[in-house]
Amino acid sequence: EAGVVQSPRYKIIEKKQPVAFWCNPISGHNTLYWYRQNLGQGPELLIRYENEEAVDDSQLPKDRFSAERLKGVDSTLKIQPAELGDSAVYLCASSLGEIAGGLTDTQYFGPGTRLTVL
Amino acid sequence: QKEVEQNSGPLSVPEGAIASLNCTYSDRGSQSFFWYRQYSGKSPELIMFIYSNGDKEDGRFTAQLNKASQYVSLLIRDSQPSDSATYLCAVNGLGGYNKLIFGAGTRLAVHP
Numbered sequence: 001e002a003g004v005v006q007s008p009r010y011k012i013i014e015k016k017q018p019v020a021f022w023c024n025p026i027s028g029h030n031t032l033y034w035y036r037q038n039l040g041q042g043p044e045l046l047i048r049y050e051n052e053e054a055v056d057d058s059q060l061p062k063d064r065f066s067a068e069r070l071k072g073v074d075s076t077l078k079i080q081p082a083e084l085g086d087s088a089v090y091l092c093a094s095s096l097g098e099i100a101g102g103l104t105d106t107q108y109f110g111p112g113t114r115l116t117v118l
Numbered sequence: 119q120k121e122v123e124q125n126s127g128p129l130s131v132p133e134g135a136i137a138s139l140n141c142t143y144s145d146r147g148s149q150s151f152f153w154y155r156q157y158s159g160k161s162p163e164l165i166m167f168i169y170s171n172g173d174k175e176d177g178r179f180t181a182q183l184n185k186a187s188q189y190v191s192l193l194i195r196d197s198q199p200s201d202s203a204t205y206l207c208a209v210n211g212l213g214g215y216n217k218l219i220f221g222a223g224t225r226l227a228v229h230p
Binding site for chain 2: 031040041042043044045048056089091095097104105106107108109110111112
């Protein structure tokens, strides 16, 4: 079974430039998550989708970040314009969601995109 | 107080020893607890989860949960150099069963 796929793996941009990250979840997983992980920290949730609906975007900096999950499968996370403080690893994860029965719903992570903003 | 706290380490243990990793959490309503392993430069990978008080064993790994004391731990028996990584504790928080709050992780170093 293929895991969560993310691209690109690395991205270097100058501040104020836009950037986009793409994620393809595990087949059959209804729930998709975008996390940001700063060096030496655990992942922090940015947004969570149940199918195509964003059910939790409370941690997403909406002035510069946007996300979409058209057709409830692939997802794109965009930053425009990027700032120096956005340098981090952006992780996508997916899980079965309600089908799993709640407490045992397990999130599986993709390889991440390492963003460097100069 | 952070919602999920872990000692950052490094925790250094000799090969073959038992490594004990601890995690405390602040939300008494948390119901499910996950341990992830993260190698340097890689993404987190699930080791195991637990949601009932007591012990849960999976191979060399044992998760222990004490909801009254609000802590969860991970024991690694017969530690190997390949176990050297950062171990992340994740707890479901306010907002639903799949809203995970991660600790900052404990770095484990197993030396031959």
